[in-house]
Amino acid sequence: MSEKRILVTGAAGFLGSHLCDKLLSEGVSVLGVDNLCTGNPVNLAHLANEPRFAFEEADITRPFDFGKVDYVFNFASPASPVDYHRLGVETLLVGSAGTINTLEIAKKYDAGYLHASTSECYGDPEVHPQVETYWGNVNPVGPRSVYDEAKRFSEAAVTAYHRYYGVDTHLVRIFNTYGPRLQANDGRVISNFMMQALRGEPLTIYGDGMQTRSFCYVSDLVAGIVLLSKTHEHTPVNIGNPVEWTMLECAQEILAVTGSQSKIVFHPLPQDDPTRRRPDITKARNLLGWEPKVFLKEGLGLSLDYFKSFVK
Ligand code: NAD
Numbered sequence: 001m002s003e004k005r006i007l008v009t010g011a012a013g014f015l016g017s018h019l020c021d022k023l024l025s026e027g028v029s030v031l032g033v034d035n036l037c038t039g040n041p042v043n044l045a046h047l048a049n050e051p052r053f054a055f056e057e058a059d060i061t062r063p064f065d066f067g068k069v070d071y072v073f074n075f076a077s078p079a080s081p082v083d084y085h086r087l088g089v090e091t092l093l094v095g096s097a098g099t100i101n102t103l104e105i106a107k108k109y110d111a112g113y114l115h116a117s118t119s120e121c122y123g124d125p126e127v128h129p130q131v132e133t134y135w136g137n138v139n140p141v142g143p144r145s146v147y148d149e150a151k152r153f154s155e156a157a158v159t160a161y162h163r164y165y166g167v168d169t170h171l172v173r174i175f176n177t178y179g180p181r182l183q184a185n186d187g188r189v190i191s192n193f194m195m196q197a198l199r200g201e202p203l204t205i206y207g208d209g210m211q212t213r214s215f216c217y218v219s220d221l222v223a224g225i226v227l228l229s230k231t232h233e234h235t236p237v238n239i240g241n242p243v244e245w246t247m248l249e250c251a252q253e254i255l256a257v258t259g260s261q262s263k264i265v266f267h268p269l270p271q272d273d274p275t276r277r278r279p280d281i282t283k284a285r286n287l288l289g290w291e292p293k294v295f296l297k298e299g300l301g302l303s304l305d306y307f308k309s310f311v312k
Pocket residue numbers: 009010011012013014015016033034035036037038039040058059060061074075076077078079080083094098116117118119173174175176177178183
């Protein structure tokens with residue numbers, strides 16, 4: 001029997017490229033698709049001589065078909081607030097038309113399907129920690145809505161393709177994830193603080209730094225996603241690290257890991273910036289037997305050489 005062929009959209013991005021590596025390590029063949037709007041071919045350069053990996057540069061907001069696949073992982077979308085503010089309409093389109101186009105592929109080839117959704121579906125949550133049954137608190141016309149509402153539409157579309165067409169769909173709600181290949185200049189908090197600390201520049205905290213996030217190391221996230229893809233769970237599953245950090249604590253942790261003498265400065269908080277974010281991972285624990293293994297200090301240490309490579 002020929003080996004399974006898996007489609008990964010957003011393959012040249014941070015998470016997509018790690019997912020390609022993980023899938024290839026399991027012996028399948030992988031077709032990566034990406035339009036490189038926020039991704040970087042450097043993330044896939046190590047696969048140049050891998051016979052089980054192929055890459056197509058394509059925009060998934062237009063219908064596409066590169067032949068039969070057994071599974072679709074839909075990871076294409078700008079993800080950092082800086083990127084999706086710059087690419088607002090493109091973000092809405094990839095979450096809507098792009099998601100439908102990838103679902104059509106899964107339907108056509110009777111393939112499994114997993115969509116990269118996000119904790120942003122919970123918006124600025126009134127329920128803490130966030131459990132999958134919470135419907136969220138999203139401003140549909142705020143600056144983050146191009147991303148949040150696109151992802152909420154995607155979840156509806158994915159669910160509809162399961163409900164109406166019987167596609168074997170999966171939805172993962174990813175909480176803030178970091179690690180090597182996180183774009184060094186994409187404005188996310190870990191990349192900003194790491195680069196600022198390594199360059200000896202002030203660390204820029206937005207607001208008073210008391211807002212919280214929960215940071216998952218990329219290998220933990222990808223392991224959870226691959227486990228989820230092998231289930232028949234169709235409703236959303238949170239994957240993230242449940243340890244909650246204020247941005248002030250995060251800045252201090254990064255100063256310690258990098259050994260930097262940088263100062264901390266305070267900048268205005270962006271509009272609609274969620275106040276707190278922590279996943280309830282009971283469902284992932286019970287369904288997948290999954291637990292995060294890498295905690296922030298270790299994960300930052302594992303990412304240090306990557307971020308150092310950008311410092312001249
Ligand atoms: P990323 O920007 O590094 O990767 C996204 C990739 O999608 C890029 O390579 C980009 O070029 C590609 N892309 C965007 N629009 C496309 C289009 N129209 N056609 C083809 N390719 C397109 O971001 P990431 O952090 O790797 O995020 C990957 C996925 O995971 C996204 O869907 C994101 O919403 C989701 N997610 C990420 C996080 C996180 O913390 N990293 C958290 C929640 C959800």
